[in-house]
Amino acid sequence: MKAIRALLLSAIVSACxxxxxxxxxxxxxxxxxxxVSYCAGLEPLWVxxxxxxxxxxxxxxxxxxxxxxxxxxxxxxxxxxxxAAAGGQGITDLHVLYGSPAELEAEGDxxxxxxxxxxxxxxxxxxxxxxxxxxxxxxxAGSAAQAFIVPxxxxxxxxxxxxxxxxxxxxxxxxxxxxxxxxxxMLLRRGIDLPDGATLPVLDFRSDEAFAPAVAKVxxxxxxxxxxxxxxxLRTSNLDAxxxxxxxxxxxxxxxxxxxxxxxxxxxxxxxxTASTSGGGTVPGSARGAILYFRAPTDRTLTLxxxxxxxxxxxxxxxxxxxxxxxxxxxxxxxxxxxxxxQEGATTIVxxxxxxxxxxxxxxxxxxIIPDLSQVAGFDPAWALRPxxxxxxxxxxxxxxxxxxxxxxxxDGATQRTAFVDGTLTPQ
Numbered sequence: 001m002k003a004i005r006a007l008l009l010s011a012i013v014s015a016c017x018x019x020x021x022x023x024x025x026x027x028x029x030x031x032x033x034x035x036v037s038y039c040a041g042l043e044p045l046w047v048x049x050x051x052x053x054x055x056x057x058x059x060x061x062x063x064x065x066x067x068x069x070x071x072x073x074x075x076x077x078x079x080x081x082x083x084a085a086a087g088g089q090g091i092t093d094l095h096v097l098y099g100s101p102a103e104l105e106a107e108g109d110x111x112x113x114x115x116x117x118x119x120x121x122x123x124x125x126x127x128x129x130x131x132x133x134x135x136x137x138x139x140x141a142g143s144a145a146q147a148f149i150v151p152x153x154x155x156x157x158x159x160x161x162x163x164x165x166x167x168x169x170x171x172x173x174x175x176x177x178x179x180x181x182x183x184x185x186m187l188l189r190r191g192i193d194l195p196d197g198a199t200l201p202v203l204d205f206r207s208d209e210a211f212a213p214a215v216a217k218v219x220x221x222x223x224x225x226x227x228x229x230x231x232x233x234l235r236t237s238n239l240d241a242x243x244x245x246x247x248x249x250x251x252x253x254x255x256x257x258x259x260x261x262x263x264x265x266x267x268x269x270x271x272x273x274t275a276s277t278s279g280g281g282t283v284p285g286s287a288r289g290a291i292l293y294f295r296a297p298t299d300r301t302l303t304l305x306x307x308x309x310x311x312x313x314x315x316x317x318x319x320x321x322x323x324x325x326x327x328x329x330x331x332x333x334x335x336x337x338x339x340x341x342x343q344e345g346a347t348t349i350v351x352x353x354x355x356x357x358x359x360x361x362x363x364x365x366x367x368x369i370i371p372d373l374s375q376v377a378g379f380d381p382a383w384a385l386r387p388x389x390x391x392x393x394x395x396x397x398x399x400x401x402x403x404x405x406x407x408x409x410x411x412d413g414a415t416q417r418t419a420f421v422d423g424t425l426t427p428q
Contacts, residue, residue, distance in 0.1 A: 033073045034101040036081060036108040039115030043068035044083040048376045049104075052076030058377045067110065074101045078361055081107050082373055084383045090347045094383040096371060098362075099355035111407045120161045121196035127155040129205030130173065135181060138171045138203065139241035140192070146241075166193040168239035172213075173205045183244060183258045185210045190238070190266075213243075214261045214297040219254045220275045220290075222304035224283070230302070232259050233272040235293075235410075243271070259297035270295060270410060275302040283307045285423055291402070291416040305333035305417040308397055311340060311368075315427050320374040321384035322427060326352070326395070328366035333417055334397035338366045343392040344385050387427060394422035 036047070040063075048056045049072040059070040072079075080098045087093065097107055109115070127136045127149050136149040140159050147157035169189040174181035185205040194200070204210065220228045232243040244258045259271050276289040290302040311326040326340040338359070341351035352368040359366045373379045385391070400416035402408050 031073045031075055032077075032101040033071060034079070034081075034104045035069050035071045036105055037067050037069040038109050040066045040068060042109045042115065043070075044085040046084040046378050046380070048082045048373065048379070049074075050080040050082075050371070052078050056080075056082065056371065056373055056376045058379075069108075077101070078358060079104055080371075082371070082376075083107065084380070091349065092347060092383045093349045093351070095351045095353070097353045097355075098358040098368075100357045103355050103357060119164055121164065121194075123159040123162050123192075123194060123198055123200055125157050125159065125200035125203060127157065127171070127203045127205070129185070129207070129210070130155065131175075134173055134175050134184075136171060136173050136203075136205070138169065139239075140167050140169045141239065166191045166238055168192070168236050169200075170234060170239060170241045170243070171203045171205075172243065173210075183213050186213050186260065186264075187211075188260065188264060190236075211261065211264065213258045215256050215258055216297045217254050217299045218257045218273060218275070219299075219301045220304065221253065221301060222288075222290075223306055225253065225275075225277060225304055228275050228277050228304070230255060230257060230273070230275045232257055233274070234260060235270045235272060236266065237268060257297075257300075262296045265295060270412065271297070273300055273302060275304065277304065283421065285421055287420040289416075289418040291400070291418075293402075293410045293412060293414040295412050303417075305399060305419055306331065308334075308395055308419045308421040310421055310423065311395055313393075313425050313427075316369055317372070318387050318427075320372075321381055322387050323370040323372060324385070324427060325370075326368045326393075327364070328368070328395070328397075330365060331397065332399075334399040334419060336398040336400065338368065338398075339396045340368050341394050341396075342385060343394075344388055348383070348385065350383075350385050390424050390426050392422065392424055394420060396420045 043061060047059045047070040049059055050056045051074045059072055061068045061070055077100050079101045080096060081104045082096045085093045097104060130136055130149065132151050135151065138147040138157055138159065141163050144161040145159050147159055149155060149157060169192055171187040172183050173185040174183045187203050187210050218230055220230065234241055234243050257273060270293045273292045273294060274289065278287040286307045288304045290304050292300060292302055309329040309331060311328045314325045316323040316325050324342065328338050335356055337353060337355045339351060339353040341349060343349050350370060352370055354366055354368055374381065397419050398416065402410055402414045402416040
């Protein structure tokens with residue numbers, strides 16, 4: 001079930017734009033053109049669009065300036081996109097998103113976080129100011145460009161896969177205390193832009209450049225929050241990096257969190273406080289999360305939403321391939337988008353997502369149906385489900401004030417709630 005959980009959570013986050021706007025009329029004032037763009041190499045194998053309840057139509061790509069785009073003009077404010085992609089080990093992913101034309105554009109992927117240039121570089125460095133029981137984390141740009149210094153290491157490190165251009169660097173020193181890594185000092189360097197193979201000036205946690213972290217408390221509320229994790233991140237114009245490790249899961253509703261002091265932030269910088277539960281609790285297969293964007297590290301509260309009410313399933317058709325319907329009960333905490341994914345065997349995944357804007361204009365609400373795409377040019381039936389004794393499924397719901405998508409616009413005080421549940425079913 002790990003594969004379906006990871007794919008579904010990724011798909012729903014990347015598939016939906018800001019869907020808190022009220023559903024528009026069935027026919028907008030004029031034709032609306034949606035352009036779904038991808039960085040080179042990230043585009044799907046096949047794309048099709050649906051205008052209202054009309055026929056599905058394949059869209060062919062256009063390539064310009066290193067981007068691959070799929071475009072369609074809609075007469076209705078109810079639209080959909082279907083994409084098929086292939087991964088390693090023969091895995092295929094057929095994903096359908098129902099939303100407004102503007103929301104479909106978020107199905108693309110042009111975020112610098114994922115469109116890393118092939119011209120990456122490697123930076124070298126040394127950490128000083130560590131005692132024998134202390135460790136250090138060094139992070140630049142994305143998750144791949146990081147290093148970890150353990151006790152006994154001479155302090156030398158390598159930062160691989162560093163993208164070009166100016167970047168910020170965050171280094172933290174931590175001491176092992178009661179099974180946790182307690183952060184004691186930080187270093188934040190801005191605008192680093194060195195050539196491949198260059199050596200950074202020494203990161204010395206005993207120098208004047210280093211500073212103490214800010215510590216405040218977070219209270220995690222909601223039903224069944226025992227064993228919740230919490231962590232913090234820092235987002236600048238040149239960095240998106242974890243500040244603290246995930247806390248040890250605990251039944252304590254209130255626990256400390258570590259962040260950067262407000263005076264160390266520049267305008268536009270944001271910190272991110274997260275809390276999550278995964279597995280266990282009273283609902284097997286359930287996971288929930290809450291996110292809060294903030295600047296000042298003060299005492300905060302994160303509220304987890306309720307567990308997802310599992311959908312009810314029914315079979316729409318078994319030919320030319322298996323098509324299923326998943327009906328969801330409205331849950332006000334998850335007022336952004338809903339998704340369902342099915343996994344058949346080890347290689348076939350089919351997912352359907354719907355935004356709140358579309359659901360509000362849909363008489364059946366969140367009724368997610370796998371459409372019949374068999375007559376669309378270029379569609380490969382191998383991407384679809386076949387009648388089977390058992391399928392794995394995972395459902396995801398999202399709410400809050402954050403506009404969704406690969407790179408949503410966020411601000412101080414923005415929140416997001418997520419929930420996931422999975423299981424198995426035998427189609428009837």
